[in-house]
Amino acid sequence: MAKVDTSLVVHLPLFAGVAPEALDEILREARSARYPKNTAIFEQGADAQSFFLLLHGHVRAAKTTPTGEQIVVRYVAPGETFGLAMAIGAARYPATAMSVDDSVVLIWPNSAWPRLVERFPALAANTLQTVGTRLQESHTRILEMSTQQVEQRIAHALLRLAKQSGKKLDQGIEIDFPISRQDIAQMTGTTLHTVSRILSGWESQGLVESGRQRIILREPHKIVVLAERTPDSGAA
Amino acid sequence: MAKVDTSLVVHLPLFAGVAPEALDEILREARSARYPKNTAIFEQGADAQSFFLLLHGHVRAAKTTPTGEQIVVRYVAPGETFGLAMAIGAARYPATAMSVDDSVVLIWPNSAWPRLVERFPALAANTLQTVGTRLQESHTRILEMSTQQVEQRIAHALLRLAKQSGKKLDQGIEIDFPISRQDIAQMTGTTLHTVSRILSGWESQGLVESGRQRIILREPHKIVVLAERTPDSGAA
DNA sequence: CCTGCAATTTGCGATAGCGCAAAACCGGCC
DNA sequence: GGCCGGTTTTGCGCTATCGCAAATTGCAGG
Numbered sequence: 001m002a003k004v005d006t007s008l009v010v011h012l013p014l015f016a017g018v019a020p021e022a023l024d025e026i027l028r029e030a031r032s033a034r035y036p037k038n039t040a041i042f043e044q045g046a047d048a049q050s051f052f053l054l055l056h057g058h059v060r061a062a063k064t065t066p067t068g069e070q071i072v073v074r075y076v077a078p079g080e081t082f083g084l085a086m087a088i089g090a091a092r093y094p095a096t097a098m099s100v101d102d103s104v105v106l107i108w109p110n111s112a113w114p115r116l117v118e119r120f121p122a123l124a125a126n127t128l129q130t131v132g133t134r135l136q137e138s139h140t141r142i143l144e145m146s147t148q149q150v151e152q153r154i155a156h157a158l159l160r161l162a163k164q165s166g167k168k169l170d171q172g173i174e175i176d177f178p179i180s181r182q183d184i185a186q187m188t189g190t191t192l193h194t195v196s197r198i199l200s201g202w203e204s205q206g207l208v209e210s211g212r213q214r215i216i217l218r219e220p221h222k223i224v225v226l227a228e229r230t231p232d233s234g235a236a
Numbered sequence: 237m238a239k240v241d242t243s244l245v246v247h248l249p250l251f252a253g254v255a256p257e258a259l260d261e262i263l264r265e266a267r268s269a270r271y272p273k274n275t276a277i278f279e280q281g282a283d284a285q286s287f288f289l290l291l292h293g294h295v296r297a298a299k300t301t302p303t304g305e306q307i308v309v310r311y312v313a314p315g316e317t318f319g320l321a322m323a324i325g326a327a328r329y330p331a332t333a334m335s336v337d338d339s340v341v342l343i344w345p346n347s348a349w350p351r352l353v354e355r356f357p358a359l360a361a362n363t364l365q366t367v368g369t370r371l372q373e374s375h376t377r378i379l380e381m382s383t384q385q386v387e388q389r390i391a392h393a394l395l396r397l398a399k400q401s402g403k404k405l406d407q408g409i410e411i412d413f414p415i416s417r418q419d420i421a422q423m424t425g426t427t428l429h430t431v432s433r434i435l436s437g438w439e440s441q442g443l444v445e446s447g448r449q450r451i452i453l454r455e456p457h458k459i460v461v462l463a464e465r466t467p468d469s470g471a472a
Numbered sequence: 473c474c475t476g477c478a479a480t481t482t483g484c485g486a487t488a489g490c491g492c493a494a495a496a497c498c499g500g501c502c
Numbered sequence: 503g504g505c506c507g508g509t510t511t512t513g514c515g516c517t518a519t520c521g522c523a524a525a526t527t528g529c530a531g532g
Contacts, residue, residue, distance in 0.1 A: 063375055067466050069383045073375055088368020124360045131367050132324020138374035139299055139309055145381050146425035147305045189382035194489060196511055212498060212509060230303050430519060432481055448479060448528060
């Protein structure tokens with residue numbers, strides 16, 4: 001079992017309030033694994049046997065309907081947990097997790113969870129906060145889908161991605177992992193066609209620069225304005 | 237301070253795994269309050285000072301945009317907690333809670349939470365499960381909003397309400413609290429006009445019977461079929 | 473019983489965004 | 503260097519749903 005350097009993870013929200021000396025004990029229960037780009041980590045509906053902490057890379061969590069349509073639940077950034085089915089009392093994974101980049105994760109067997117929370121109650125508290133935050137984000141997303149039009153939703157989605165996983169460049173902020181028009185559509189409840197049209201529009205206004213699975217926000221500030229524009233505060 | 241009969245609450249999910257004898261100690265920290273129909277319990281954005289357990293009645297949690305549009309986050313049924321801002325690490329309430337019926341709630345000061353979870357770790361675990369379940373429900377809602385059309389979303393929403401707060405009648409299942417077309421619109425991301433049109437349609441097919449703030453599902457089974465119909469599995 | 477208000481219904485354009493199809497593009501791989 | 507497959511772009515018609523406005527209804531007081 002590979003030894004994980006505690007200094008890499010001490011400051012993560014998950015371990016807030018856990019004595020650094022104790023960390024080792026927690027990490028000992030985990031194994032680490034590497035997933036090459038575009039590898040399934042777990043599948044929606046499968047028995048939940050483990051929970052995960054992303055160390056490097058990016059993971060896409062997506063939910064599929066019986067008829068095959070997908071939505072992106074979220075992109076997991078390094079330092080975040082995912083696959084917490086057991087902690088929230090689900091026997092099966094409610095979504096599919098797939099690496100979008102070469103990724104490295106820590107994996108705990110679910111069986112370790114009860115023991116860990118008993119020994120380190122802060123883990124439960126931290127996880128509660130994490131899940132609570134995600135719940136609020138979901139509600140925000142629902143609010144947006146209910147009240148805003150597609151262009152604004154896309155603006156918000158990209159700004160969030162930029163904040164979460166943006167790499168600063170001279171020319172702007174680049175989203176630091178491969179993401180397609182289709183993905184953005186699945187995050188915002190629209191179609192890849194509409195996303196393409198809107199990004200084309202932005203590109204011709206110099207707001208973004210984008211290509212195959214690549215997006216750079218050139219004028220983040222102007223995109224913020226777009227995102228906050230109300231339906232009637234019309235453009236010229 | 238009114239004494240609360242422990243027998244009323246022992247079996248709630250919140251208290252699973254808590255010794256009945258200990259319950260008293262928990263309840264001692266709470267006060268109870270009655271809210272007449274249509275009373276604000278807390279407002280979105282206000283300092284979160286308490287968390288709540290609904291004993292009787294029904295509470296609507298709703299989120300408002302800067303421009304005044306609202307969505308219904310959920311309806312709280314008796315036995316459920318709400319206003320958990322503190323537990324999930326939010327300083328302010330992210331939504332507004334309002335009684336839709338005469339309602340009775342237990343209220344704990346947030347300051348009691350850390351002490352309670354320390355003494356009864358099961359509370360944190362139970363709350364984590366609750367919040368996790370709500371997160372999954374939110375994701376389901378997002379999935380529906382992304383992939384289904386309005387009629388199906390309304391069907392699902394009503395079926396969920398019926399399951400959660402339905403009262404069985406000979407003629408069908410009645411939703412056990414006042415709910416308007418507008419409310420349903422705010423649950424499904426549409427307008428009261430569209431809801432009205434669709435319910436009118438159902439009414440003329442005998443699927444529902446409805447009036448002012450009142451809805452009875454006459455043919456729940458047929459509504460299930462509606463809810464699950466895919467866009468193309470067309471009606472006659 | 474009557475009055476007034478809020479909820480509901482319904483008609484009628486207007487339109488944002490979808491869906492399909494075809495073309496152009498872009499890399500990566502052999 | 504050329505070929506292949508997935509991604510993106512774009513045109514065009516279509517329609518589900520919105521938005522507004524007006525009429526109607528039903529409950530709650532007085």
